[in-house]
Amino acid sequence: MKTYRDIYKWGDKRETKIDQGTINVIKEKFGFTDSELQQTHLLGNQIVKLDKTCQISQNIIDQFIKIVGEENLKTDDFSRANHSYGKYYRDLLKLRKEEIPTPPDAVIYPKSDEDIEKILEICNKNQISVTPIGGQSSVTRGVETPLGGISLDLTKHLNKVLELNEINSTVTVQSGMYGPAFEEYLNQRSFSCGHFPQSFEYSTVGGWVAAKGAGQASTGYGKIEDMVLSLKAITPNGTIHTKTYPASAQGWDLHPVFIGSEGTLGVITEITMKIRNYRPNNTKYASFIFKDFKFAVDAMRTVMQSGIGVPHLFRISDPEETEIAFKTKNFDHTFADKFLNTLGYKSGHRCLMFVAVEGNKSYTNQVISSIKKITKRFGSFSLGASPTKKWLEQRYSSAYLRDPLMDLGIMTDTLETAVMWDNLIPLWTNVRKYLKSREKTVAMVHISHVYENGANLYFTFLSPMKKGDELNDYDEYHKGIIETIITNNGSLSHHHGVGRTLAPWMEKELGKENLKLMQAIKNQLDPKGIMNPGNTLGIKP
Amino acid sequence: MKTYRDIYKWGDKRETKIDQGTINVIKEKFGFTDSELQQTHLLGNQIVKLDKTCQISQNIIDQFIKIVGEENLKTDDFSRANHSYGKYYRDLLKLRKEEIPTPPDAVIYPKSDEDIEKILEICNKNQISVTPIGGQSSVTRGVETPLGGISLDLTKHLNKVLELNEINSTVTVQSGMYGPAFEEYLNQRSFSCGHFPQSFEYSTVGGWVAAKGAGQASTGYGKIEDMVLSLKAITPNGTIHTKTYPASAQGWDLHPVFIGSEGTLGVITEITMKIRNYRPNNTKYASFIFKDFKFAVDAMRTVMQSGIGVPHLFRISDPEETEIAFKTKNFDHTFADKFLNTLGYKSGHRCLMFVAVEGNKSYTNQVISSIKKITKRFGSFSLGASPTKKWLEQRYSSAYLRDPLMDLGIMTDTLETAVMWDNLIPLWTNVRKYLKSREKTVAMVHISHVYENGANLYFTFLSPMKKGDELNDYDEYHKGIIETIITNNGSLSHHHGVGRTLAPWMEKELGKENLKLMQAIKNQLDPKGIMNPGNTLGIKP
Ligand SMILES: Cc1cc2nc3c(=O)[nH]c(=O)nc-3n(C[C@H](O)[C@H](O)[C@H](O)COP(=O)(O)OP(=O)(O)OC[C@H]3O[C@@H](n4cnc5c(N)ncnc54)[C@H](O)[C@@H]3O)c2cc1C
Numbered sequence A, B: 001m002k003t004y005r006d007i008y009k010w011g012d013k014r015e016t017k018i019d020q021g022t023i024n025v026i027k028e029k030f031g032f033t034d035s036e037l038q039q040t041h042l043l044g045n046q047i048v049k050l051d052k053t054c055q056i057s058q059n060i061i062d063q064f065i066k067i068v069g070e071e072n073l074k075t076d077d078f079s080r081a082n083h084s085y086g087k088y089y090r091d092l093l094k095l096r097k098e099e100i101p102t103p104p105d106a107v108i109y110p111k112s113d114e115d116i117e118k119i120l121e122i123c124n125k126n127q128i129s130v131t132p133i134g135g136q137s138s139v140t141r142g143v144e145t146p147l148g149g150i151s152l153d154l155t156k157h158l159n160k161v162l163e164l165n166e167i168n169s170t171v172t173v174q175s176g177m178y179g180p181a182f183e184e185y186l187n188q189r190s191f192s193c194g195h196f197p198q199s200f201e202y203s204t205v206g207g208w209v210a211a212k213g214a215g216q217a218s219t220g221y222g223k224i225e226d227m228v229l230s231l232k233a234i235t236p237n238g239t240i241h242t243k244t245y246p247a248s249a250q251g252w253d254l255h256p257v258f259i260g261s262e263g264t265l266g267v268i269t270e271i272t273m274k275i276r277n278y279r280p281n282n283t284k285y286a287s288f289i290f291k292d293f294k295f296a297v298d299a300m301r302t303v304m305q306s307g308i309g310v311p312h313l314f315r316i317s318d319p320e321e322t323e324i325a326f327k328t329k330n331f332d333h334t335f336a337d338k339f340l341n342t343l344g345y346k347s348g349h350r351c352l353m354f355v356a357v358e359g360n361k362s363y364t365n366q367v368i369s370s371i372k373k374i375t376k377r378f379g380s381f382s383l384g385a386s387p388t389k390k391w392l393e394q395r396y397s398s399a400y401l402r403d404p405l406m407d408l409g410i411m412t413d414t415l416e417t418a419v420m421w422d423n424l425i426p427l428w429t430n431v432r433k434y435l436k437s438r439e440k441t442v443a444m445v446h447i448s449h450v451y452e453n454g455a456n457l458y459f460t461f462l463s464p465m466k467k468g469d470e471l472n473d474y475d476e477y478h479k480g481i482i483e484t485i486i487t488n489n490g491s492l493s494h495h496h497g498v499g500r501t502l503a504p505w506m507e508k509e510l511g512k513e514n515l516k517l518m519q520a521i522k523n524q525l526d527p528k529g530i531m532n533p534g535n536t537l538g539i540k541p
């Protein structure tokens, strides 16, 4: 029998322990005592039990079963509960509180594109909502089912590479394939997909495209929208299958309409995307420390605008994130720390930068040495390759900490935005000011996706929950962050997408006319509004 | 008083003489005698006189005049005739034949975005067609007015840079600005636009975006769709103004809908795009000769997929284009020519490659030397920097030859397509076979826009006109080329766009469902179908 905790835990579902470095930070920042560190909060250890039974008639269920077979349709409580939420902080809270008011009525695992066509036809005829489901790593309430209906889980069967084309350097892959299987397939053939979100291990290619994501090497390889060449999407009003060209001028492109569609237009089933040579031995690493955030940002901007080529991984941690990194890695108060302080890289001001460059050796050498030269002009101190390599070792697993932190009653979430260079420092300053207006709050910021014209800002915050009022407390705080971002010219999202969490701001952000155009496209492809309904992206229904 | 010839001549409208090298080729390939070289054909020297008067009522004309002022509305014959065609071979034939069956009823030069809004309102109310007009360099019948109406010429007033943002490395420019003025503005401030179509001197930023074009440095800087960050478009159903971010995930992007819209959705008035540092002194040049086309293509593909960075200009001429280049430059039969033949670079097989790399010096050095290494593996012989530099000197002006060639009764046109690497050689082979199935035809092919996953192919053909039946003869030949391209997995266009010329193939090429989606977007923004109507892009009306 499975519990709510079995659903919400991120990653491989093992229990992760908080390391001593982080414990020390918690003690210092939140004043937690040793006995508080033994207490736990909202574990969600009850066996899952839904109040709401499946609302779809047996007749229709039978039609579905005829299509996919009995083993591929689930209406048991756990399966439905397990498809009720993504991995947003609020989702985790809800599961910990054992609240699932609107589960899907059924979970279906289609075996083929044809299955999906038939299922959509039935759903369209009977006005049954359909939510496409990948890895469920959405952090924007993208996979919730406020109107019930079916969760169409693509990960069980639609998870294969359909074609690798080595000459063209492209791959055609089914949308339900998880990151690791995809990358392993490619690595074995000396290629790499180049897209590594922190959620890589538990997200799918289809989810990357549908939520318009970015991987940790996006500065070199681009966001997912820069990688997709064509796709197939099955909508309630027909199938859109675009052709694969390196580029073209045949009217406006249609595949971008599905990148960021978040399940509202149809089910993306196939994606043809660029791939790259896999040559990890060529990769060059560097890391630097800067005296303050402004210097680091200026160095980063200069690198991106200098025409030296681009690094693939490119990150800066702001002073507080740098400080916490030093503390949790027990670097604080070491001899090296003192040395850096003496040189003027003072804790509370200094900032870490990580760099990795992929490609041909001549390229990686040239780019890394150009970056060294440029950063030096901004007063950087080189820390060598190893800090970046160490960071890469835990590139996915650091997110596993979220669950044990929440066990301790600590609210912890992340928010991200994209901003043009000239607005970056003001946005950072003002969002930080807002974040820190809450007492006992750790607010760490980094830049991790960098462009010629601007960058993202990624905010991580930790603060003790307001026990008993966790949801309202969070919602109010969260709302203030979004509004501060928007007021300071940041986008609603750079790579997490919108889902239902950010939907209320879409009209204000995009403008009425723009949202009307989105709605018209929605209405064309999904005239009855069955695809991921309930205000996803701020479109109706 | 102005003639049809004053309208159709390309470029600066001066008379251009054919150089002796080209004359020799014409003699050799078409068997033209010296006396035939003195004859001229279809000069269009008559004074322009339209049969059709302006069909818009005086009342409405007065409403327009109230908005833009008398000086900005023209209904005289020459102004209307001058806005009847683009620069497609067939357009030039029509003008030479002094045939303008469907001129616009009036030409309007709006002074501001507000003027455009008001004009569209009147046109929408009165079902008057509106064709946005940039440099009129369309080679796809994109600016024709089969239903009359107004030509909205943006070049007179809407031709300014609105904002240069040096920190963000972006510029916001009005759509009617011509290439040279735009680039000069940027160069003076140490920036470059990076977009240099062969029509650069006589095309506008708005036209680049609306027709989804590519410049000669696109291999480094991307096509226009890779440069545009945001835009403003005034449609009959409201104004779409997108925000400027380096990237974002706020649902699917809306600005791509206008890139390639070819006037069918609305009037693009402002564009915010990336710009680059202007540092011509850093540019590195190289040129090579290969033993055959396949070697050259394989070398090119390897360069693009090697992770060495990218060159900006990257071209190969196929054997026939190489041969003609050698002949017209009087290189044929020189000592150097013989030497190359001895080395195995035989005329009729050998292929020229041009390379230029822009950016930081460390980058340009690294990329050019990597390219030298790679091409060597494919048997290249280096010709040094100067052939590429010489090619760049005439990068725009070679197109001026078209008019004097047509004066001699020579049909000359170009067609282009994009194709994945694995289909490139078969497509090239089969289209060439088709082209050469016409007797006395010179068929030159080059690759000029290169990607990791494929490239364009650009076909130039010359052949004596079938005098008296020039149009049908051309149409039939042209149709065969398109069909051969499509059958061989080429796109309908890589950068010229679709217009009305390629419209008949759109449904076959995109598929019914895809075209339906385009039509739905059209219907949303232009419900009465007033924007550039008459089958542009294969959408209705
Ligand atoms: C710890 C953690 C770290 C993260 N880090 C990153 C990061 O670095 N970069 C990043 O971009 N994101 C990140 N995310 C967010 C999330 O992982 C991405 O949005 C991811 O792309 C979602 O993929 P998924 O397969 O899990 O999709 P899901 O969560 O299952 O679905 C996401 C949305 O897409 C729709 N959808 C999914 N598949 C399809 C399909 N085939 N057709 C149509 N619609 C579909 C769903 O309906 C839903 O609206 C992170 C999330 C977590 C929990």
Ligand SMILES: Cc1cc2nc3c(=O)[nH]c(=O)nc-3n(C[C@H](O)[C@H](O)[C@H](O)COP(=O)(O)OP(=O)(O)OC[C@H]3O[C@@H](n4cnc5c(N)ncnc54)[C@H](O)[C@@H]3O)c2cc1C
Residues within 6 Å of the ligand: B010, B086, B087, B088, B131, B132, B133, B134, B135, B136, B137, B138, B139, B142, B143, B154, B175, B176, B196, B197, B198, B199, B202, B203, B204, B205, B206, B207, B208, B209, B210, B211, B212, B213, B214, B215, B216, B261, B262, B263, B264, B266, B267, B268, B269, B399, B495, B496, B497, B532
């Ligand atoms: C000799 C020659 C060489 C060429 N070489 C190239 C090349 O190398 N690369 C390339 O990409 N193209 C090339 N072209 C084609 C042409 O120059 C491009 O399509 C160019 O981008 C058109 O720009 P324009 O300002 O002349 O637009 P126009 O010809 O005036 O218009 C083109 C289309 O866009 C629409 N349009 C124009 N402005 C707007 C606006 N502001 N809002 C909405 N719709 C608008 C028009 O209605 C029309 O449908 C060449 C043409 C010639 C004659």
